[in-house]
Amino acid sequence: MAIPRAAKTQRRTRIQEEKEERILEAALDVFSQNGFRGATIDQIAEAAGMSKPNLLYYFRTKEAIHRQLIDRVLFTWLEPLRAFDAEGNPESEIRSYIRRKLEMARDFPRESRLFANEVLQGAPHIEDELKGPLKALVDEKAEVIRTWARSGKIAKCDPYHLIFSIWSTTQHYADFDVQVRAVLGQNYAGEGRFEDAARFLEQLFIDGLRARQS
Amino acid sequence: MAIPRAAKTQRRTRIQEEKEERILEAALDVFSQNGFRGATIDQIAEAAGMSKPNLLYYFRTKEAIHRQLIDRVLFTWLEPLRAFDAEGNPESEIRSYIRRKLEMARDFPRESRLFANEVLQGAPHIEDELKGPLKALVDEKAEVIRTWARSGKIAKCDPYHLIFSIWSTTQHYADFDVQVRAVLGQNYAGEGRFEDAARFLEQLFIDGLRARQS
DNA sequence: CGATAATTTGACCGCTTGGTAAAACATTAC
DNA sequence: GTAATGTTTTACCAAGCGGTCAAATTATCG
DSSP: OSSSOOOOOSOOOOOHHHHHHHHHHHHHHHHHHHHHHHOOOOHHHHTTTEEEEHHHHHHHSSHHHHHHHHHHHHHHTTTHTTTTTSSSSHHHHHHHHHHHHHHHHHOOHHHHHHHHHHHHTTTTHHHIIIIIIIIHHHHHHHHHHHHHHHTTOOOOOHHHHHHHHHHHHHHHHHHHHHHHHHHHHHHHHTTTTHHHHHHHHHHHHHHHOOOOOO | OOOOOOOSSOOOHHHHHHHHHHHHHHHHHHHHHHHHHHHOOOHHHHHHTTTTHHHHHHSSSHHHHHHHHHHHHHHHTHHHHOOOOOOOOHHHHHHHHHHHHHHHHHHHHHHHHHHHHHHTTOOOOTTHHIIIIIHHHHHHHHHHHHHHTTTSSOOOOOHHHHHHHHHHHHHHHHHHHHHHHHHHHHHHOOOOHHHHHHHHHHHHHHHHSSSOOO
């Protein structure tokens, strides 16, 4: 009798732990490439090397898999912003924020695309998280930036749009990877593009935000 | 007898013209919100106010609708970059390019999202266009930028990443609109965000690219 | 008008999809 | 060992999907 699925007992078995991980890993592949509606349970099951009903034994619905993935990603995705330190040196804080975000785009492109897919399609599953925790965190860091600007450490600028522009420029290398590769062409498209991007973006933001007297 | 669908005669009737337009308009809504796989013909037909078989009388397959939409968008989407003038003043050229791209994000967000959806999911339908015409155009304009940099009119920088960063920052306001609204909150989220964005981005890029002696 | 071509509809098909039921099989605890 | 629990499989279903077909309807033109 196994009516209640894999969650009746509080303790998760070794098998549960391992299989759920495999499913999430496979689902990340599939969701990030096809979006929620475009992904099928069969695809995920095959990628995870198990049958569809077996997968559904661990996650009752497609949405359940997606939700858990999104929750994870959302958390780690904001890590770099959380690390933004009000006490640190503005220039080096911004510089290392850009660098960290770029590293994430390079090392976790699937996570970035999962998130992009979700937001692009109207964020039907995470509107609350965006309006709640995300907004709160951004508000907090925006205040830090505003303080820096007021004390003349960086140029006066709208902190929200500054954050948006760092998000968009860095995530571009994950979300629009195909386009970036197509434009740069074979010759250029080694992983070196991330270093070139880092150099360019650091120059742009640091020089663009350098405090001016005018 | 109407065996060959709406294309046998070279001359397109008034009805054809009008219905096809209505279908494409509806399809833009649906595709841009759900991506290709996520969109259904029924949805598009309903949005266009006609029955599914009727829609399929004008476009034989779902892909045919999508392809035509993509072709259109791709063309108009590159218009601002094409307008980039080698003879013009670098600062004002860059400034107006940013402004135009932002206007497009504001006025044609569905087109932007259609494109983003496509690229995000690996650009299965437009890889050739990216590697061909798009790359060619970017290569050309990159050379212009490089010339400006060499002659000291703007700071030395990687022209490709400069273009990427303008694309990403401006399109962000269309593609990630939900997130932008969520973060800015009710108070801020009037259309004024585009003006704030324009101010910020112009400042960032102009100051970030101002020629330096160092 | 009448004929011919263009358009629209309703019924339908085969396939894929998310999800279920129940029984077979494996593991663990005593 | 054996009983209880946890896991996996096989067979299946109802709904949704892209698309077809033939008949019905409407527009066009001489």
